[in-house]
Amino acid sequence: MLWLYDLNLWFLGSSVVAVSVAVAWTVCIMARRLNWLIRSEDQGPAGLMHQFIGVLYAVALALIVVSVQGSYAQVEQAVVNEASAASNLYRLLDGLEEPGRSRLQKLTRQYLDSVIQVEWPDQRNNKVSEPTWAIVDSLERELARLWPASAHDQALIPELLTESTNLLDRRRERLFIGQQGIGATLWVIIVLGGIVTVGYACAFEVHSLRTQLAVTGMMAAMFGLMAFLIIAMDHPLWGDVSVRPDALMTARDNIDRVAREAR
Template sequence: MWLYDLPMSVGLPLFVALVVGASCAVLLLLRRWVFRVAPQGEEWDRVLSYAVGAYGVFYGVTLALIAAASYGNFTEVDEVVLEESSSLASLYRTADLLPDPQGRALQEQIVQYTRNVIDVDWPMQARLQIPAETDADITAMQQAIAGVQPTTPAEILYVQQSLDRFQILIENRRERIALTRLALPGVLWIVLGVGALLNAVLIALIEVRNLRVHLLMSSMLALFVALLLYAIAGFDHAYAGPIAVTPEYFEDLLEGLFRE
């Protein structure tokens, strides 16, 4: 989607301008027809007010629920990324207790894996592609732990702790990758698009003699709808677009714990 390729400073104003412009265009197209066919008296306004009121409730609730769901997906991905980085930090600390050279090798593999997550996995996930290059790093970590030959009860305990934390890392990594293509179903985008069009049509059907007032009213409602739609689109693919989960948790590890 072209919207994900633009920074927010460009994409948001452009998207708002498109939605508001389309709403005003619908108004101008229907305005003459409304004045021609609308009956004199209060019946037209009364019936239309019922329709606009009922539609506003339905579409408003739909927008709110979908926005909440998309933001929920976004926060879920962010929590998964945080959990994976935390499991990496925990495994790195535990590796410091293992005998060398396996302990040092494990720490080096953890650092390498973290860099590859940032430099390789994230760009691929931003393109909605499933990354697999870091599988080799995971295998190397596993081999480093398996290569430890504990000679004391303490080392046996440290190896077991390393295996437990490594298993948690595997689960967190798998969940992060599995959420790469998490998105709203396409039918919901059809609902949102048709709903935005119907909103513009119903506003255009209101009989307002002053064209400037009518355009202002239509533009204000379209502006709010556009902002919500942009936010939903931004949250929809958590790794892509201007509103995206970033690898900052992994970057913090490289700049902090792994430099100690």
């Protein structure tokens, strides 16, 4: 499914809507030609059943959309927390004695550079950034081996370890949730539910074919728009509608400002 996220956003949305409408119109025409129609005298009970199916499907679809948006928001928050942890770690390192301070601050700055410039493009293609993980490992290793040069360093090291652990946790959260999708089972439910709901509407006997095509076309277009929304926001780190590294870029700019002021 990754190939969908390589498509232009407008082309993807238009294609999903167009295919949905085309399928609905095809079903309507086939139902008329094969005489699979609900006669006017039966449309009362049939209409109630269609309303039940429509409401049930709308609720299920709404829950899926909310779930997808929730995952997207979680990844956005994880990125903000990751940026805050990196910035806090850099500022705490200011209180460390040399030579550990410069070495660890350099690794923190390199980490942000690598995430923004290397890892972000990689994760949009569902790839693991080995260079970024190497920087993380080096940073954690240096902190674990850090030997206090003064009583102040000794008091500071637990805070540094806590903040570095927080940075690593937020990174893992971003990578894990950002690559998750709703899964094949839910996609089967979405597609089959849409076919049943719109297909049922095609079975109602309507005098004017043009009117029936217009109504079912609008229903199918709404289904297509919802399906497109789910595709676009599913996998929050893939495609054009993906979470951006703006918070990390802001943290890097703040670190650069602090470094300039310290000179």
